[in-house]
Amino acid sequence: MTAIEVNGLRKSHRGFEAVKGVSFEVGEGQIFALLGRNGAGKTTTIEVLAGFQRADGGTVRVLGLDPYADRTALRRRTGIMLQEAGFFPDLTVAQTVDTWRGLIAAPRPRDEALELAGLAGKRGTKVRQLSGGEKRRLDLALALLGRPDVLFLDEPTTGMDPEARRATWGVVRDLAGQGTTILLTTHYLEEAQRLASTMAIMDAGEVVAAGDMAETLAAQAGRVAFRMPAHVHPADLPLPVTLEGGTAVCRAEDPDLAAQTLLTWAAERGLRLAGLEVRTATLEDLFLESAR
Numbered sequence: 001m002t003a004i005e006v007n008g009l010r011k012s013h014r015g016f017e018a019v020k021g022v023s024f025e026v027g028e029g030q031i032f033a034l035l036g037r038n039g040a041g042k043t044t045t046i047e048v049l050a051g052f053q054r055a056d057g058g059t060v061r062v063l064g065l066d067p068y069a070d071r072t073a074l075r076r077r078t079g080i081m082l083q084e085a086g087f088f089p090d091l092t093v094a095q096t097v098d099t100w101r102g103l104i105a106a107p108r109p110r111d112e113a114l115e116l117a118g119l120a121g122k123r124g125t126k127v128r129q130l131s132g133g134e135k136r137r138l139d140l141a142l143a144l145l146g147r148p149d150v151l152f153l154d155e156p157t158t159g160m161d162p163e164a165r166r167a168t169w170g171v172v173r174d175l176a177g178q179g180t181t182i183l184l185t186t187h188y189l190e191e192a193q194r195l196a197s198t199m200a201i202m203d204a205g206e207v208v209a210a211g212d213m214a215e216t217l218a219a220q221a222g223r224v225a226f227r228m229p230a231h232v233h234p235a236d237l238p239l240p241v242t243l244e245g246g247t248a249v250c251r252a253e254d255p256d257l258a259a260q261t262l263l264t265w266a267a268e269r270g271l272r273l274a275g276l277e278v279r280t281a282t283l284e285d286l287f288l289e290s291a292r
């Protein structure tokens with residue numbers, strides 16, 4: 001079942017077209033990463049999907065409903081974590097969660113939400129005393145209170161330390177495993193690559209690459225890099241390379257095979273390929289190539 005459908009979405013802010021005909025789909029229980037540089041239009045897209053803004057063009061459906069027209073019905077079934085949360089700084093973490101619980105039908109117990117977000121030890125701490133990463137965790141706890149079927153996470157791990165980030169990935173995976181559909185944005189491409197099964201890269205309001213994460217990356221060229229041996233010219237090598245400083249970089253569909261070819265060539269000449277690195281394409285490679 002498709003949980004989120006976006007077809008030809010257009011949205012302008014005071015005459016500036018931030019989203020220019022974007023289309024993608026997210027299946028139920030999938031983790032989908034919406035990627036792109038600053039200002040690409042990701043938050044605008046999420047705000048339309050969450051029913052905060054009306055689309056100027058195209059169609060958008062979340063759980064089969066129009067997020068703007070049916071926002072009351074959808075609000076009960078969606079959770080959202082935006083980039084800037086409006087907390088009351090003098091409330092404690094527990095008071096903040098309790099206040100939000102009062103606004104939600106059949107909310108999750110407070111301690112369960114805090115436990116899930118890794119904030120159980122901070123119940124009595126005032127919001128203004130939380131670190132940036134802890135505030136993101138509080139945001140996550142609030143987004144989870146309504147046991148949403150669809151969760152929108154706008155840069156959920158910004159400011160978190162590596163351990164907290166990994167813990168949040170665990171929470172996101174568990175939720176998806178239980179059937180929650182998750183759309184997230186992030187500037188941490190490794191995070192997107194590890195978490196999401198599908199993705200779209202936006203640039204200047206348009207989708208420039210999209211699809212299944214594993215398939216899309218497998219179709220990208222991999223990379224073999226090594227320090228250029230002394231007195232060797234790139235034209236002497238058996239495969240084309242580009243030079244990045246003193247490092248020769250060879251892009252190849254099958255990087256293992258390319259590395260073998262290069263190593264055999266080097267061995268026959270008694271040369272060493274120092275600092276040899278062989279890897280398949282990463283999301284960062286794809287991102288840098290797509291979002292130019």
Ligand SMILES: Nc1ncnc2c1ncn2[C@@H]1O[C@H](COP(=O)(O)OP(=O)(O)OP(=O)(O)O)[C@@H](O)[C@H]1O
Pocket residue numbers: 013014016018036037038039040041042043044045
């Ligand atoms: N309310 C608004 N009024 C005017 N322009 C806006 C408004 N909201 C967003 N924009 C502009 O629309 C464009 C897209 O913004 P958006 O916040 O959707 O990008 P983003 O991809 O989420 O970026 P980031 O990664 O920096 O969060 C930007 O150029 C932004 O300046």
